[in-house]
Amino acid sequence: SSGINAEYGDEWHHSGSLANKQNVFNDFISAGEELIKLGYTSPKKLAIEGGSNGGLLVAACANQRPDLFGAVICEVGVLDMYRFHKFTIGHAWCTEFGNPDTEEHF
Numbered sequence: 001s002s003g004i005n006a007e008y009g010d011e012w013h014h015s016g017s018l019a020n021k022q023n024v025f026n027d028f029i030s031a032g033e034e035l036i037k038l039g040y041t042s043p044k045k046l047a048i049e050g051g052s053n054g055g056l057l058v059a060a061c062a063n064q065r066p067d068l069f070g071a072v073i074c075e076v077g078v079l080d081m082y083r084f085h086k087f088t089i090g091h092a093w094c095t096e097f098g099n100p101d102t103e104e105h106f
Helices: 004-008 010-014 022-037 053-064 090-097
Strands: 047-051 071-075
Touching: 022 053, 047 053, 053 071
Parallel strands: 047 071
Antiparallel strands: none
16 A cells, blocks of 8 residues: 555545445535534635546535535546546546446446
């Protein structure tokens, strides 16, 4: 393992990939809700930004909870979940998102 996996472990990483990807979005949304609950910000002032996989994160969260975020900056997000693996380095993301060409991951 490297990077964040080295700190939290593979089990933690797998709990947010493939069929478990929704957990990542739920956690991010919960973090935004907590910031608002604690009085650090309000939905109108809460801005989120992400690129690549983080772009998917902010786009999915903005679509699932548009009431929670005042601004969203999505940079080069992995947003075409049916064809991402056919472009640029997308094939390397199949371990994270699955391969939509297989019935199991579609």
